[in-house]
Amino acid sequence: MSEVIRVMVVDDHAIVRRGLLAYVNTVPLFHMIGEAADGEHAIALLKEWHALGQPLPHVVLMDLQMPGMGGIEATGVITRTFPDVKVVVLTSFGEVERVQAALAADAAGYLLKDADPDEVAMAIRAAVTGGMHLNPTIARQLTRRMTAPRVGLTSLTDREREILALLAQGKSNQDIANQLVISERTVRTHVSNVLAKLQLSSRTQAALLAIREGLVTPPS
Incomplete structure (x- = not known):
């Protein structure tokens, strides 16, 4: 694009803000218009500029770990309140869970602080x-997570959750087959799948997990 790109940086470390300000202002058509030390301050500045009719940043460079309102929460507020303002996360943390949370808050990119200018x-x-630009290492981690076999309760089908609940009630395979009007062989297949997805080795472990997770009421 040929117009100036307005940038804001949000980071609780002043030296990081100074460094980004110095760098951004050296890039042709980039202009740093503001900075904040935490999410609350950033949102307050955006609201103030909006109320005064001043131009908002095109992009906010957002740290994640900050005192007060952190970067993920702030990203969500900014993207909901100012849909035209894009947020690019620039942080030291590359855990997949943080990345997914940031992307769920509509972040438009995720970089690590060791990224090249x-x-x-x-x-x-x-x-x-x-x-959207993702750090290459993070992109590979996300790809592996997406293609890995799903495990845990969320990986169970509705039928498998139903069978897990019946297991926790002490039902035998034949009891389950009779109640669900399916063959005992089908029940055995479902039970095997449930144990594999939950990474458990016995029906007892599965029953205890179902009780712990509230799928059934424990016997009195």
């Missing part, structure tokens, strides 16, 4: 044009 510029430009 060119990568930061690339992520900012991608966000402005409606794209």
